Amino acid sequence: MKISASFQVAFWLLAWICVVASADSSLVFPVTAMVVSPTTPVLVDNFEDGDNQNALGGWWYAYNDSIGSHIYPNPFVVTHNAGNGAQGSNYFAQTTGNLVSDPVNYQNYVGMGTGLAPLVTTAVDLNQYTGLRLWVRGDGQIYRLKIVSKNIADRDYNFWGFNYSAPNGSWQQISIPWTSIFQGWSSTPANQVSRADALADARQLEWTPLNPTASFDLRVDYVEFFH
Numbered sequence: 001m002k003i004s005a006s007f008q009v010a011f012w013l014l015a016w017i018c019v020v021a022s023a024d025s026s027l028v029f030p031v032t033a034m035v036v037s038p039t040t041p042v043l044v045d046n047f048e049d050g051d052n053q054n055a056l057g058g059w060w061y062a063y064n065d066s067i068g069s070h071i072y073p074n075p076f077v078v079t080h081n082a083g084n085g086a087q088g089s090n091y092f093a094q095t096t097g098n099l100v101s102d103p104v105n106y107q108n109y110v111g112m113g114t115g116l117a118p119l120v121t122t123a124v125d126l127n128q129y130t131g132l133r134l135w136v137r138g139d140g141q142i143y144r145l146k147i148v149s150k151n152i153a154d155r156d157y158n159f160w161g162f163n164y165s166a167p168n169g170s171w172q173q174i175s176i177p178w179t180s181i182f183q184g185w186s187s188t189p190a191n192q193v194s195r196a197d198a199l200a201d202a203r204q205l206e207w208t209p210l211n212p213t214a215s216f217d218l219r220v221d222y223v224e225f226f227h
């Protein structure tokens with residue numbers, strides 16, 4: 001087949017343009033929109049679907065002791081209050097109740113929580129994240145957010161966690177890097193589990209009033225892990 005001179009010129013010109021274009025990154029077709037950033041936060045729940053299952057497949061629940069502490073609603077139900085969630089959203093977690101005192105036997109407990117996977121038998125390694133971020137609201141009292149780990153449940157429930165003051169009347173976002181969490185109460189060596197080991201075997205997040213109280217108002221919204 002005979003190729004005309006003008007066609008050959010056009011061919012080599014096109015080839016030259018391709019070489020120049022590939023050497024200039026500004027001319028390369030952008031593909032970044034297809035790449036998920038490793039810094040994208042991972043949502044646990046913003047409650048806007050109105051159900052009791054979080055974005056990780058885990059389930060929300062409420063719990064209380066049998067010596068007089070109570071929590072409402074129990075079983076847990078997501079609260080719908082249009083425009084009154086964090087950032088004007090419509091759904092959030094809210095529980096109220098009381099926590100009795102039991103300074104002798106420590107059998108007093110109450111709170112709400114959520115699983116990190118559809119089955120609580122699944123260990124989730126939270127070391128892949130830098131920490132947890134969430135919106136909180138309440139009544140000015142101190143609440144404790146606990147990282148429930150199986151390897152600590154076997155050792156007196158001395159979970160790693162973080163205490164925060166829940167502002168009365170307005171939502172506030174708090175950021176909890178893992179470097180700021182600490183174990184609850186015991187300094188007994190048998191109860192010590194390293195932070196990395198506890199995070200590696202995480203099962204649930206749980207919230208509880210830190211101190212016995214005649215009434216509490218615990219609200220949480222838009223929970224997410226960040227890198």
Ligand SMILES: [Ca+2]
Pocket residue numbers: 046047048085086089090091092221222
């Ligand atoms: Ca919400």
